[in-house]
Amino acid sequence: MVADRIPEHPDVRTVPLQQVLEALVDPVRRSIVTQLHDADADIKCGGFNISVSNSTATHHFRVLREAGLIRQHYVGTSRMNTLRDNEINKRFPGLLEAIVTADRVATN
Amino acid sequence: MVADRIPEHPDVRTVPLQQVLEALVDPVRRSIVTQLHDADADIKCGGFNISVSNSTATHHFRVLREAGLIRQHYVGTSRMNTLRDNEINKRFPGLLEAIVTADRVATN
DNA sequence: ATGAAAGTACGATGATCGTCAAACTTTGAT
DNA sequence: ATCAAAGTTTGACGATCATCGTACTTTCAT
Structure with missing residues (x-):
């Protein structure tokens, strides 16, 4: 079923600050968040400018999702x-x- | 000499965001920063409400100092x-x- | 039906980090 | 001079985490 592929999303109002900070401290994950923010639109998993393997990317998306920072849904075979x-x-x-x-600061 | 006991402090304008976030992601270090912020005054190393050993505390203060978050100076045997x-x-x-x-949020 | 596309799940591995105890150093008070 | 107070330094130890390759699953196009 389609719904089975949709992972669970937490209620942001219950997510601890610790979890959000741990999600954002990783440079790859922070880059994902920044790209989403700058695009001001949904981006599919394969559409990000990150240089890690596919399985590592999946890991990062899960961490971000469980921290309440992103929401994921399927469009065909693509996860938005x-x-x-x-x-x-x-x-x-x-x-x-x-x-x-x-x-975005010059000397990051 | 007295000056020899004063450790080096970075120029905050050159500290990377990554280093600041890594410093703030640890709960003990974040607590130190929060206590300093709330007190709005200098606090000596032994004056914080943290539950780690002395040597661990020293480690945390160094991380915070090197991230440009705190400045340290000696007053007698106390490090402020x-x-x-x-x-x-x-x-x-x-x-x-x-x-x-x-x-400070209720459900942290 | 069959194959490609897009991700996910599952170990395994290597590095980093928070923690502590023990020994040491510097300063101030007796 | 001596001793206590306040931190630091130095390994050592466990746990966590980012990363990868491989195998697997689901969907869409031919």
Whole structure:
């Protein structure tokens, strides 16, 4: 069934800060979040500019999903990723914006 | 000599975001930063409410210092810690405030 | 039906990191 | 001079984590 391929998503209001920070401290995952933020649109897993293997990428997407940072749904064989920035911003005001902005600083 | 006991401090304008986030992702270190922020005053190493051994605490203070988050200076045998919040805020606007605020959320 | 496309799941591995105990250093008080 | 107070330094140990290759699953196009 289609729904079986959709993984579980946490309620952002119950996700601990610790988990969100652990998700965002990894450079690859932070890059994924930044690309989603800058694109202001959904991006499928294969559509990101990251240089890790497929299985590693899957791992990173799961960490981000379980931290409530992204939402995933299928379109055909592609898994689309949506940034849950509104929900995250309600829970931890200013956090995502600050990190995405900081990631754009010249001398990163 | 007295000056020999003062460790080196980085220029915050050259500290990478990665290093700052790695410093803040540890709960003990984040607690130290939060306590400094809330106290709005210097606190000596032994004056924090943390439950790790002395040597572990030293390790955490070094990580925070090298990330440009705190400044340390000696007063007698005590090492005083100052939060470098102004400098950090210039480099990564809103980041420290967002994390400290998030740390105060009820369901952390 | 068959094959390609897009990811996922499953170990395994190597590196990093938080933690501690024990020994040491520096300063201040007696 | 001596001793306690406050931290630091130095290994050592466990646990966690990012990474990969391989095998597997699901969907879509031919």
